[in-house]
Amino acid sequence: MTAAPLGVEKDPASLGFDPARLARIDTHFRRYVDDGRLASWQAVVARDGHVVHSSEYGRRDEEADLPVEPDTRWRIYSMSKPITSVAALILFERGELELTDPISRWLPAFAEPRVYVKGSSTAPLTIPSPEPIRVWHLLTHTAGLTYGFHHAHPVDELYRARGFEWGVPEGMDLAACVDAWASMPLVHTPGTEWNYSHATDVLGRLVEVVSGQSLDEFLQAEILGPLGMTSTAFASDDPSRTAALYALGPGRTRVRADAMGEPFLRPATWLSGGGGLVSTASDYHRFTQMLAGGGEVDGVRILGSRTVAYMGRNHLPGGADLEQVGRPLFAEMPFHGVGFGLGVSVVVDPAAYRTLTSPGEMAWGGAASTAFWVDPVERITGMFFTQLLPSSAHPIRSQFRALVYQALVD
The missing domain is CATH 3.40.710.10 (DD-peptidase/beta-lactamase superfamily)
Known part of the structure; x- marks a missing residue:
């Protein structure tokens, strides 16, 4: 079709x-x-x-x-x-992930997230997050991640300093980007606030790891192809x-x-x-x-x-x-x-x-x-x-x- x-x-x-x-x-x-x-x-x-x-x-x-x-x-x-x-929800429907699952189950770089408390982008004070990032946090932009182009928070500045604003550093694939984001502090404790962010990009990587397919392959097989979105x-x-x-x-x-x-x-x-x-x-x-x-x-x-x-x-x-x-x-x-x-x-x-x-x-x-x-x-x-x-x-x-x-x- x-x-x-x-x-x-x-x-x-x-x-x-x-x-x-x-x-x-x-x-x-x-x-x-x-x-x-x-x-x-x-x-x-x-x-x-x-x-x-x-x-x-x-x-x-x-x-x-x-x-x-x-x-x-x-x-x-x-x-x-x-x-x-929708790709992530397809996996949810198949029982391959739960909305409450910590994403560190598949993305170990997020095993010990830290939350920004105060300070500048060059010397931020952070604490261990009292809550892990869960699948539903990625779907709802409540994970505590951010975008470099916001220019609203010291963590945004950290993203920009690492080369994440309207693009990513040359040569980085999605897996490398996700590891880089995981190494930076969260803007807030997961589940407590809404902050528009790279959360859906992390979700795309989650789809890759859970499904065993690259994101483009999964989308083509499960959504774009069946719907005729050629x-x-x-x-x-x-x-x-x-x-x-x-x-x-x-x-x-x-x-x-x-x-x-x-x-x-x-x-x-x-x-x-x-x-x-x-x-x-x-x-x-x-x-x-x-x-x-x-x-x-x-x-x-x-x-x-x-x-x-x-x-x-x-x-x-x-x-x-x-x-x-x-x-x-x-x-x-x-x-x-x-x-x-x-x-x-x-x-x-x-x-x-x-x-x-x-x-x-x-x-x-x-x-x-x-x-x-x-x-x-x-x-x-x-x-x-x-x-x-x-x-x-x-x-x-x-x-x-x-x-x-x-x-x-x-």
Whole structure:
């Protein structure tokens, strides 16, 4: 099975959408291209498994004057995380790991984690962690790991000093990266706070050790292949069809970011389950429909329905939202009214979220302003693709949701 280019599959009106109102999506986001904020974008909306809106606009490579097309490849960055999380849950379903297992069972470098208490990055005071890092801590970003690009904590500075910011030191594979992260202090005791981090990259290594396969092999055999996601990989299968990467530069002008984008166009030196995949709208649509279908789409079952429902529960301590237990730093979604499940954000209070959606929405996004969500109440999925760093540059995600839900009139 291969993911075919997406087109509107059913009359939007038959699924509760006003077609004229849906057209506002294109009218609004075309302005983003026309005034220079974005080079291009692609948007897809589906309900009950049927695509009701699919559009793209702009140039995937502005300087080369190449148009965005339905099969354009996009760097999805952290939209890789839900895929890697599903991989771990497949192993959980098979009884090969427990969510409560200490990860040191498979990754001995994490046998004696230490937690930062105070001090500078050059002379940190640490103590032995009173709690081991467990599998569920990796899935929920409560492990105490971090990212070098946060610039919010002395441990972040330690990561940067070791060469971990928006990449990894040259020549390091995933196993070596994991050992390096294990040698550095944790930002907090596992299970007590939420800190966006390399946790999903560590989870990818865990998948490798438990399964006995490399992460790319496991994903291909268990998720990408069965779902027909033929253009999703750790390097673009067609660099000529891959959108150029841009970043917000001085004065909020958009500049090319080829140095950051180029690694996705050649074989990966390390397999980042947290942010290394390239995909297409048609491929990722298959993944969202699997989640929306309770683990199954078109007769292909990846997870059990109860596992997907459990994935979409808020697993943060005490049922808190990210505002209560999350560190005030970079994230792909707002914190108010949003909890975190097993690899995805979970809306617990749409009113606090200040965004049109439903309780139980599963979602996440990527650093280059890509995003998806799965709404189990309204049975809607939405995806938006573009290539602009950082994801906080423009309020694309909240605007896209508003434009979709205002068109729902059933």
